[in-house]
Amino acid sequence: MPIDLRNRVTAVWLFLVVATVVSWMLGTDHGVSSEKVAGVAVLAIAVVKVRLVGLYFMELRDAPTVLRSMMEVYSFGIGAMMVGLYLYA
Amino acid sequence: MAVVDVAPPEDAKKSKHIPGEEGVWVFIFGDMMVFAVFFGVYLVNRGRDPELFATAQDALDRNLGAVNTLILLISSMLVVLAVRSVKSPVRDPRTTLYVLGAFACGIGFILVKAFEYHARIAAGDTPATNDFFMYYFVMTGVHLFHLVIGLVVLTVLWRLSLKPSLTPGQASFFEGGACFWHMVDLLWLVLFPLLFLVR
Numbered sequence: 535m536p537i538d539l540r541n542r543v544t545a546v547w548l549f550l551v552v553a554t555v556v557s558w559m560l561g562t563d564h565g566v567s568s569e570k571v572a573g574v575a576v577l578a579i580a581v582v583k584v585r586l587v588g589l590y591f592m593e594l595r596d597a598p599t600v601l602r603s604m605m606e607v608y609s610f611g612i613g614a615m616m617v618g619l620y621l622y623a
Numbered sequence: 624m625a626v627v628d629v630a631p632p633e634d635a636k637k638s639k640h641i642p643g644e645e646g647v648w649v650f651i652f653g654d655m656m657v658f659a660v661f662f663g664v665y666l667v668n669r670g671r672d673p674e675l676f677a678t679a680q681d682a683l684d685r686n687l688g689a690v691n692t693l694i695l696l697i698s699s700m701l702v703v704l705a706v707r708s709v710k711s712p713v714r715d716p717r718t719t720l721y722v723l724g725a726f727a728c729g730i731g732f733i734l735v736k737a738f739e740y741h742a743r744i745a746a747g748d749t750p751a752t753n754d755f756f757m758y759y760f761v762m763t764g765v766h767l768f769h770l771v772i773g774l775v776v777l778t779v780l781w782r783l784s785l786k787p788s789l790t791p792g793q794a795s796f797f798e799g800g801a802c803f804w805h806m807v808d809l810l811w812l813v814l815f816p817l818l819f820l821v822r
Contacts, residue, residue: 540707543703547696547699547700547703550696550812551693551696554689554692554693554696555689557815557816557820558685558686558689558820560820561685561816561819561820561821561822562685562820569822572820573820573821573822576816576820576821577816577817577821579816580812580813580816580817581813583809583812584809584812584813587699587805587808587809587812588805588809591699591702591703591805591808592642592801592802592805592806593640593642593706593798593802594642596639596640597639597640597641597642598639598641599639601641601648604652608652608655608656608659611659612659612662612813615659615662615663615666616662616663616666616813616817619663619666619667619670620666620669620821622670623666623667623669623670
């Protein structure tokens with residue numbers, strides 16, 4: 535694996551760890567007054583993480599377009615579904 | 624290394640590669656779709672009684688849930704390192720350790736989950752208590768089942784990692800198995816915020 539991709543995967547992993555901590559903070563009453571804002575933010579962060587795992591850990595970034603697109607559609611799709619149902623169900 | 628100052632030929636550009644066998648992706652995306660339905664059904668039912676869900680959710684240990692997320696993220700990084708090594712011309716001698724490390728993380732996840740389940744049940748919160756706990760136990764339980772299957776897969780990957788070189792078929796299986804493990808991680812990355820944090 536070329537050096538730049540190796541570093542990129544490590545950077546993605548660090549981002550995932552930080553994003554987890556940020557979500558945990560949002561979900562445990564650290565600094566956001568509105569539960570709804572926190573909820574939407576937590577869900578959005580979750581699907582960003584899903585997409586990154588798919589693209590960088592599962593290596594779909596370099597996969598045929600069909601597979602990569604399915605992961606992109608899935609990430610965006612469940613994100614839209616969850617935020618929509620969370621706010622309006 | 625000599626600097627090359629001409630543009631690389633077209634066929635030197637990275638050609639697209641399917642990680643694992645094609646069939647495994649039917650399975651992986653199919654599984655992800657099943658969980659997507661779970662996520663939706665949970666939110667619809669939450670919408671019917673958000674106060675009940677929020678109150679019940681408060682009984683969960685968010686710190687343990689976050690710890691479990693970090694455990695799976697570490698395990699996925701170890702699997703990434705193992706796949707990288709197996710696919711490269713020079714095998715990293717720590718490859719079997721990476722796979723065993725990922726396996727150990729999986730065991731750690733199970734232990735945390737067992738502790739969580741025990742704490743809930745001891746406090747009287749069971750799947751029969753209310754809709755929130757029904758979804759909590761069912762969704763985390765089905766995920767846990769997938770994780771256990773993932774541990775079986777990791778065991779096969781460990782056996783493969785003991786071989787000094789893999790056939791193309793074995794390397795493909797290794798990648799596909801790794802992707803299954805990443806799926807287990809990916810699903811928890813939604814389950815933890817959805818069940819533990821969103822209110």
